[in-house]
Amino acid sequence: MTRERLYLFDTTLRDGQQTNGIDFSVDEKIAIVELLERLGVDYVEGGYPGANPTDTAFFSEKRTKSAVFTAFGMTKRAGRSVSNDPGVQALLDARSDAICFVAKAWDYHVRVALETTNEENLVSISESVEAATAAGREALVDCEHFFDGYKANRDYALACAKAAYDAGARWVVLCDTNGGTLPNEVREIVADVARVVPGDHLGIHAHDDTGQAVANSLAAVEAGCRHIQGTLNGIGERCGNANLTTLIPTLLLKPAYAERFETGVGEAALKDVTAISRAFDEIVNRTPDIHAPYVGASAFATKAGIHASALLKDPQTYEHVAPETVGNRRRVLVSDQAGKSNLIGELKRLGIEVDRKDPRLDTLLADVKEREALGYAYEAADASFELLARRRLGEVAGYFDVKSFRVMVERRFNAIGELVTVSEAVVKVDIDGETRMSVAEGNGPVNALDIALRKDLGKYQSIIDEMELIDYKVRILNGGTDAVTRVLIESQNKRTHKRWFTIGVSGNIVDASFQALIDSVTYTLLKAGI
Ligand SMILES: CC(=O)SCCNC(=O)CCNC(=O)[C@H](O)C(C)(C)COP(=O)(O)OP(=O)(O)OC[C@H]1O[C@@H](n2cnc3c(N)ncnc32)[C@H](O)[C@@H]1OP(=O)(O)O
Numbered sequence: 001m002t003r004e005r006l007y008l009f010d011t012t013l014r015d016g017q018q019t020n021g022i023d024f025s026v027d028e029k030i031a032i033v034e035l036l037e038r039l040g041v042d043y044v045e046g047g048y049p050g051a052n053p054t055d056t057a058f059f060s061e062k063r064t065k066s067a068v069f070t071a072f073g074m075t076k077r078a079g080r081s082v083s084n085d086p087g088v089q090a091l092l093d094a095r096s097d098a099i100c101f102v103a104k105a106w107d108y109h110v111r112v113a114l115e116t117t118n119e120e121n122l123v124s125i126s127e128s129v130e131a132a133t134a135a136g137r138e139a140l141v142d143c144e145h146f147f148d149g150y151k152a153n154r155d156y157a158l159a160c161a162k163a164a165y166d167a168g169a170r171w172v173v174l175c176d177t178n179g180g181t182l183p184n185e186v187r188e189i190v191a192d193v194a195r196v197v198p199g200d201h202l203g204i205h206a207h208d209d210t211g212q213a214v215a216n217s218l219a220a221v222e223a224g225c226r227h228i229q230g231t232l233n234g235i236g237e238r239c240g241n242a243n244l245t246t247l248i249p250t251l252l253l254k255p256a257y258a259e260r261f262e263t264g265v266g267e268a269a270l271k272d273v274t275a276i277s278r279a280f281d282e283i284v285n286r287t288p289d290i291h292a293p294y295v296g297a298s299a300f301a302t303k304a305g306i307h308a309s310a311l312l313k314d315p316q317t318y319e320h321v322a323p324e325t326v327g328n329r330r331r332v333l334v335s336d337q338a339g340k341s342n343l344i345g346e347l348k349r350l351g352i353e354v355d356r357k358d359p360r361l362d363t364l365l366a367d368v369k370e371r372e373a374l375g376y377a378y379e380a381a382d383a384s385f386e387l388l389a390r391r392r393l394g395e396v397a398g399y400f401d402v403k404s405f406r407v408m409v410e411r412r413f414n415a416i417g418e419l420v421t422v423s424e425a426v427v428k429v430d431i432d433g434e435t436r437m438s439v440a441e442g443n444g445p446v447n448a449l450d451i452a453l454r455k456d457l458g459k460y461q462s463i464i465d466e467m468e469l470i471d472y473k474v475r476i477l478n479g480g481t482d483a484v485t486r487v488l489i490e491s492q493n494k495r496t497h498k499r500w501f502t503i504g505v506s507g508n509i510v511d512a513s514f515q516a517l518i519d520s521v522t523y524t525l526l527k528a529g530i
């Protein structure tokens, strides 16, 4: 059976740029275009030339190799000709393959926002599209507020869509601009529009204000749309747009879509989707959403013992698709919800084979549960878990022994009379029977301790110098005077960039931090193969 082609239109660089807190530079846009082309989207909407210097500069040259490079902007203003409209002229000057016009499709907006007549708005749509096609560009029209407009005045919304199509628009895109439409409404309305504009010219642009942007996009496809707009990781105005890193795997892996449709994204690119999603987060300096469908670090993480037990027998028991198909990986977490199967799964990943009947497994499981009851959270601290497990299996050497530490925090006037708070730490460590004492000052007590501990570790010093702390998180587990503090430290190897997490729990925040710190140093030595 031949499959119908679905066209993917990425608006990360345009609608995504309307996300609170996101502001791309030209270089960032260039890097993101590379990611999008790796993925294989059909269209890249690069921004709004004429709206700001960055976007104008970005459109000074064509930026895509294979995707249709698209410029976005308004239809001409009422009462002006196209040649007299600076906005439309900026679009025509842009080095793009296509122009996507945003056009009002709700009579209420025409009256209130544009302050013009319904007829004038139709003229703006037609003449803008005609100007783009006359200039040799592919024209698209984003019918803004289409669904709300349809509900208010069906005939006028349809007239806007038809005006765009009749003027030569390749795609007439139905936008759920305020994001309040539900999938059943999308299905009904798209089916009705498809009587006026053929489905292979219809697109969907869904916002996520009810958490339905992906569902609405799929509903639109079912009802006839063959063009879908979305963004990487679902960024976009307010709650975001349809998330392409969710939509693409769904379209390629779920039989209801995969058997009927094909896209420009191949199997190899699908395997790259997790890496692309995370690389994008790096560019925009966001922490990846670990719970994101398909691409999140927890998308294939199993915590419950009953699940882990079945998963180890056959992964399909608790996975809707295989993690490798989207370049993600299976994780079996170790926590107080775990059974022996979780331990075996995680140990296997660490390269440790232990027989299910090995009594050390029971000891380790009891240890984990006891320590979790005290406040440890091993699912978040992979390195501390590995150390605990290897210690129970007798695989961790006694590299060094901390005999004592002392931290002092003093508020005093410095030499030039300023009031300063100074932290000083002293750490005594035994290595091969020899005691070393280091003293250090730091920004705070934990920083001072870290510097003092790692100042002189004798024969291990060169290895320890490769390690650095990159994040430090504190959580108070219960309030009041008997509060317990949990500290999570993220560290990395400066040379290999490999990262790991360690944990410490104590009634004393400095003590909890020191435990996590010692685990991190010990883990560094373990991984160095010493
Ligand atoms: C639903 C969407 O996401 S649409 C995309 C929205 N994105 C953006 O707005 C980001 C970039 N925008 C901008 O930098 C600026 O708004 C600009 C450069 C486009 C325009 O700036 P200004 O000329 O100062 O206008 P301003 O932003 O205040 O108002 C928008 C104007 O466009 C008009 N307009 C809005 N939509 C359309 C349309 N589809 N067709 C024609 N005119 C339109 C409005 O009526 C308003 O006109 P007015 O100035 O006569 O009142």
Ligand SMILES: CC(=O)C(=O)O
Pocket: 015, 102, 142, 143, 144, 145, 175, 176, 177, 178, 205, 207
């Ligand atoms: C065009 C657009 O971004 C919208 O209508 O939501």
